Amino acid sequence: MAFPVNRPRRLRRTETLRSMVRETRLTPEAFIYPLFVCPGTGVRKEVRSMPGVFNLSVDEAVKEVREARGLGVPSVILFGLPETKDEVATGAWAEDGIVQKAARAIKSEVRDVIVMGDVCLCEYMSHGHCGIVKASPQSLGAAAGAPPAPAEYEIVNDASLELLARTSVSLARAGVDIIAPSDMMDGRVGAIRAALDKAGYESTPILSYAAKFASGFYGPFREAADSTPQFGDRRSYQMDPANFREAMLEIALDVEEGADMIMVKPAMPYLDVIAAARERFDLPLAAYQVSGEYAMIEAAARNNWIDRDRVMMESLISIRRAGASMILTYFAKDAAKLLA
Numbered sequence: 001m002a003f004p005v006n007r008p009r010r011l012r013r014t015e016t017l018r019s020m021v022r023e024t025r026l027t028p029e030a031f032i033y034p035l036f037v038c039p040g041t042g043v044r045k046e047v048r049s050m051p052g053v054f055n056l057s058v059d060e061a062v063k064e065v066r067e068a069r070g071l072g073v074p075s076v077i078l079f080g081l082p083e084t085k086d087e088v089a090t091g092a093w094a095e096d097g098i099v100q101k102a103a104r105a106i107k108s109e110v111r112d113v114i115v116m117g118d119v120c121l122c123e124y125m126s127h128g129h130c131g132i133v134k135a136s137p138q139s140l141g142a143a144a145g146a147p148p149a150p151a152e153y154e155i156v157n158d159a160s161l162e163l164l165a166r167t168s169v170s171l172a173r174a175g176v177d178i179i180a181p182s183d184m185m186d187g188r189v190g191a192i193r194a195a196l197d198k199a200g201y202e203s204t205p206i207l208s209y210a211a212k213f214a215s216g217f218y219g220p221f222r223e224a225a226d227s228t229p230q231f232g233d234r235r236s237y238q239m240d241p242a243n244f245r246e247a248m249l250e251i252a253l254d255v256e257e258g259a260d261m262i263m264v265k266p267a268m269p270y271l272d273v274i275a276a277a278r279e280r281f282d283l284p285l286a287a288y289q290v291s292g293e294y295a296m297i298e299a300a301a302r303n304n305w306i307d308r309d310r311v312m313m314e315s316l317i318s319i320r321r322a323g324a325s326m327i328l329t330y331f332a333k334d335a336a337k338l339l340a
């Protein structure tokens, strides 16, 4: 029935009315707060391209988690900046690795917080790739020290799985509650599940970055985590932004391999993927509002081109409306404050 009988504006007349008929709500319980942990004590170094986001030493990270938890944010996800990097990502799986240390400290000092561990090798590899790099025969003659050209190297899949599995077990041992692999190697969820089970961590859930796209929106993160690839790019393992059906396949494979929760990343440029994932899969669904999404909002707000708080909340509600139950967001604390 059309106008004049039908007048949708009737339900928009007051805030009380609007609130009563509101379809989607944000609550701090939905937020997962990413933190970048670095060596040292008393370190709180702002990331140039992410104002309001810091590299935190373990002691500072503990304070940050306590504050976020106090605002009702249930969970943090940890990324590490190791002391040194090498070709086998030692810092990722070392018992005294930076994330392992942070996890132990946070779990012992902050009550009732869920600590997630991002599992990837790029931050710990001297070359900045998410897996083991093998130069192909033709590159072996190249000038010493020269970065190999794209056709001359390969990110080796199966050998990388062992390091990812080892990292996951080491994180679980350090008290990490949820293992979140973000590397995009084929078969990693299955490999990690098997390794966790074998080590006695059969109750530790896996949140897989199931549909992770090779995105320009990760730029500021790579500064924050010092994980820019030293040559080439991530297109041979992360997904082509043009591919929707392949995203559904990636998710289905991770579900089959034993993922307990799935993630789409980035968030706002991929709301269609989030909506379809919600429709087709029944596992808890997360979306990652990544560094570039955060940086764009902060930058525009700093120019007074947009109302920061309003756009922050609108971006988050859009991700919820698309169907994500959980949102990894650098806005976690600020949004929780506004919701209080």
Ligand code: PBG
Residues within 6 Å of the ligand: 118, 120, 122, 130, 182, 183, 217, 218, 219, 220, 221, 222, 227, 234, 289, 290, 291, 292
């Ligand atoms: C590690 C990883 C990245 C992000 C999360 N885990 C960077 C990348 O894939 O290059 C990006 C998160 C963000 O941009 O906020 N592989």
